[in-house]
Amino acid sequence: MNNKKPRRPLTLRDVSEASGVSEMTVSRVLRNRGDVSAATREKVLTAARTLGYVPNKIAGGLASKRVNLVAVIIPSLSNMVFPDVLGGISAELDDTGLQPVVGVTNYSPSREDTVLYDMLSWRPSGVILAGLEHSKVARAMLDNAGLPVVEIMDVDGTPIDTAVGISHRRAGAEIATEILNAGYRRIGFIGTHMPEDHRARKRLAGFEERLGESGVQLVAREYYQGGSSLQKGRELTERIMTREPDLDFLYYSNDMIGAGGLLWCLEQGYDIPGKLGLAGFNGVELLDGLPMRLTTTDARRIDIGRRAARIVASKEPRPENGMVALAPTFLPGDTIRKA
Amino acid sequence: MNNKKPRRPLTLRDVSEASGVSEMTVSRVLRNRGDVSAATREKVLTAARTLGYVPNKIAGGLASKRVNLVAVIIPSLSNMVFPDVLGGISAELDDTGLQPVVGVTNYSPSREDTVLYDMLSWRPSGVILAGLEHSKVARAMLDNAGLPVVEIMDVDGTPIDTAVGISHRRAGAEIATEILNAGYRRIGFIGTHMPEDHRARKRLAGFEERLGESGVQLVAREYYQGGSSLQKGRELTERIMTREPDLDFLYYSNDMIGAGGLLWCLEQGYDIPGKLGLAGFNGVELLDGLPMRLTTTDARRIDIGRRAARIVASKEPRPENGMVALAPTFLPGDTIRKA
DNA sequence: CGAAATCATGTTACCGTTATCGTGTCTCGC
DNA sequence: GCGAGACACGATAACGGTAACATGATTTCG
Structure with a gap:
């Protein structure tokens, strides 16, 4: 490569001069547009390469409006x-x-x-x-x-x-159906309390609506703020289970806290899924490899x-x-x- | 907001006409540059807002070269x-x-x-x-x-x-030192086999070099390709421990597979860290919340x-x-x- | 073999902003 | 009351490309 420091940034003109054709032709070569003879194409390309020319999309975008x-x-x-x-x-x-x-x-x-x-x-x-x-x-x-x-x-x-x-309403409703069909009735929810997380909100709405249709109500909820992590999942699960020890299902608003909850429950010796069921949301790959595969919904990301x-x-x-x-x-x- | 569909995209000119000043002045207002009277500033800003004007950085960048x-x-x-x-x-x-x-x-x-x-x-x-x-x-x-x-x-x-x-050489060497100081001697390595992951390679080089200085050699290695996951960590750990059952330490090239290995080892009932030690690399937040905190090195990301x-x-x-x-x-x- | 089509290239006029310089109007100190 | 700055703004020329049209040279074909 050449070592002359090009203090003046390179333009089409430089390439055009170096290869003896017009700027327009250089532009055509560099974009593979229009008719250019193989010979000049070659000339232009080598010139561009040895100079180290990089097209300026700012100028190009302005001119072409694309x-x-x-x-x-x-x-x-x-x-x-x-x-x-x-x-x-x-x-x-x-x-x-x-x-x-x-x-x-x-x-x-x-x-x-x-x-x-x-x-x-x-x-x-x-x-x-x-x-x-x-x-x-x-x-x-x-x-x-x-x-x-x-x-x-x-x-x-x-x-x-x-x-x-x-x-997300449907996702919530469907998992509610599955949970009910599996016979769980004393259900708790753990999720973020971010007013801006509309999708989590809709999921919960669909979930509760479906429960309601079967005459079931959420027994407990636990909200948290900020990012999700295994640790957060553990803490909230411990808190909700302490408060309501006879819950038989926990629905988490995402897999990460669900996984944290799962790890905690396993350590505590809960009978999963016999006495206590768990479900998350998203279907992240992380779940593969946990001691048990967390029940979840693939969000089709x-x-x-x-x-x-x-x-x-x-x-x-x-x-x-x-x-x-x-x-x-x-x-x-x-x-x-x-x- | 206005509902006239502006088929022709808005430019400074539109704002300038709407506010009765030159394009240059509009530009100055929108960039807070140069002297503009409070009155015209206000006029321009409201005009820009009601039109819904968004500056064109393509043109701006070209003109200002910044x-x-x-x-x-x-x-x-x-x-x-x-x-x-x-x-x-x-x-x-x-x-x-x-x-x-x-x-x-x-x-x-x-x-x-x-x-x-x-x-x-x-x-x-x-x-x-x-x-x-x-x-x-x-x-x-x-x-x-x-x-x-x-x-x-x-x-x-x-x-x-x-x-x-x-x-990364140093990171590898330092963890090797810690492992040796803790008395482990039969050490295995599990990592990616990506020729392009230079940092993992350097870490391993620093690691082995430090071991060598103490007359210790890696007893076994297990390489994998593709992304890291808990599952991958489990599989590789099982493979290496089957092959070399008397390893007393496993050094992983990242936390994710290290965590997978940790989960597997715990399930298998290994005495950790007594008989078998584990270490990963990165210091990702994910580690908090696992049954045990994986030993690792914070990469200061x-x-x-x-x-x-x-x-x-x-x-x-x-x-x-x-x-x-x-x-x-x-x-x-x-x-x-x-x- | 000549007119029309094709090919390879050049010319010119922008694209929408900003830098720079110029101009008219105030303000102010002596 | 007047020259010198400060202030508020406008006119003009880039910025580095590309679209659209123009041009001369070649080829095609009835």
């Missing part, structure tokens, strides 16, 4: 669920020339607004964002932007443009990512009603009695 | 270690106006090249990338780019510009992210020798005998 970015806005990265979604998105975007750019909101609506604003200022060609609940400001920005918007994870509500996800990406990339059409509802799938595991 | 992005290039998101690094970076960048943009290489050098190329084409104002090993092409691109480059995680090698990390971000943001000066070596810290946990 930007190959897709904004992806999610609440958190440490959640273990969003990396999976991202994986699905990347996989599906890989052969489209589109590139995901991730923004994290930490479950804060106002931060969502600013992240969205920042993202839109790059004029991406699509937006994927978690959830159906957004501020007025955010909705206005998205309406104005005039680009494909896919809201993911949730389908219980009205999408701005398109939604891809599962019904990767599929959600894929379908959302396919829609922004126009690999598949936006459905008529703007809804792609995937089916949450029940994973029985070992912590619920077999029906 | 872009508030920092490219962050890491091998993986599902690794549980990089989200922490990212957290540190974001936290430190938050008040600088800089914004991280993440690219993932999946431990593939050629993918690293393309990701880097794509990132540089956005002319970011800095690059943070994992590791000290990069292709010739990548080094050339970074040399040419003329911007701050911080390589993170590792300091065993020669940085292009600046490196922030821990010495968040600190690494913070320091790297501080340097690209010029919050702190690049050190003379271009090296910021943090100290890996030994976390004794419960799976090693107390000295």
Whole structure:
């Protein structure tokens, strides 16, 4: 490689001069667009390579009014669920020339607004964002932007443009059905108390509604704040079981605290799933390898990512009603009695 | 909000016309730069708001030759270690106006090249990338780019510009010392066999070197490919203990498989840490809440992210020798005998 | 064999912002 | 009461590409 320090950043002009053709032709070569003879193509490519030229997408984007970015806005990265979604998105975007750019909101609506604003200022060609609940400001920005918007994870509500996800009400209801069918009746719930975690809220609503239909009520609840961890799961489980020792089932709002609870219960010698059943939510891979497989619901994270990406990339059409509802799938595991 | 669908995207001109001042003044208001009277500022801001104007950073970046992005290039998101690094970076960048943009290489050098190329084409104002090993092409691109480059995680090698990390050789050596001091002698190793995971390799090298200095050799090794999981840790542990039943210590290349191994060993009734000791690497939060706390080494992930971000943001000066070596810290946990 | 189509390349006019410099209006101190 | 700054704003020229059209050279084919 050359060692002359290029204090003046390289432009198309440099490559054009080095290869004796016009800037336009260089541009064509570098983008594989239009007719260029094999000979000049070669000349240009070697010139570009030896100079170490890297195209300037800022200028290119301005001129062409097209930007190959897709904004992806999610609440958190440490959640273990969003990396999976991202994986699905990347996989599906890989052969489209589109590139995901991730923004994290930490479950804060106002931060969502600013992240969205920042993202839109790059004029991406699509937006994927978690959830159906957004501020007025955010909705206005998205309406104005005039680009494909896919809201993911949730389908219980009205999408701005398109939604891809599962019904969390249904997920809650279905697991409630399973629990009831297995004969459990004294049920407790452990979950986050984040007003902004709408999906957890909807799950619980669907869960309680279904219980109610069978005349069953939640016997106890335990809420916590902040991130989920095994430790948190242990503490809350101990607390709820101390308070209500005759519970026969614990429904957790996610697998991580569920797993913590499971470990604690096993150490305490509870008869699982005989006397006490447990269930989480998400279906994270972490569960494989625990002493018992926690009962849970697969939230279809990767599929959600894929379908959302396919829609922004126009690999598949936006459905008529703007809804792609995937089916949450029940994973029985070992912590619920077999029906 | 207004409901006239703006098919033509909004520009500064629209805001300028709506507020009766020049585009230049609007620009000044929106960036808080230069002198603008309070009255016009107000006029402009309300006009911008009611129109729903979002500035175009593509055009802005081109004109100003300044872009508030920092490219962050890491091998993986599902690794549980990089989200922490990212957290540190974001936290430190938050008040600088800089914004991280993440690219993932999946431990593939050629993918690293393309990701880097794509990132540089956005002319970011800095690059943070994992590791000290990069292709010739990548080094050339970074040399040419003329911007701050911080390589993170590792300091065993020669940085292009600046490196922030821990010495993995040292981390390996230190844990070896602890293990030897605790009296273990028949030691096995379980880790990935990814030629591209240079840091794991260096850790093992430092580990074995230290053992060698005490006349001890690894009794057995077990390698695996692909991602780490509890399940993988279980399988490999079973395999190695079947093959070499009289091992008295297992050193894992990361906490996740270490935790899997720990769970398996506990189920098998091994006397831990009496007859068998275990250690992982990373110090991930996941460990809290397991039946025993796994012995491990904190890789200082968040600190690494913070320091790297501080340097690209010029919050702190690049050190003379271009090296910021943090100290890996030994976390004794419960799976090693107390000295 | 000549007109039309094709190919390979160049010219020109933007894309939407910001840097820079210029201009008119106040304010102020002596 | 007047020159010198400060202040508030506008006009103009980039920034580095690409779209669209233009041009000369070749090829195609009735």
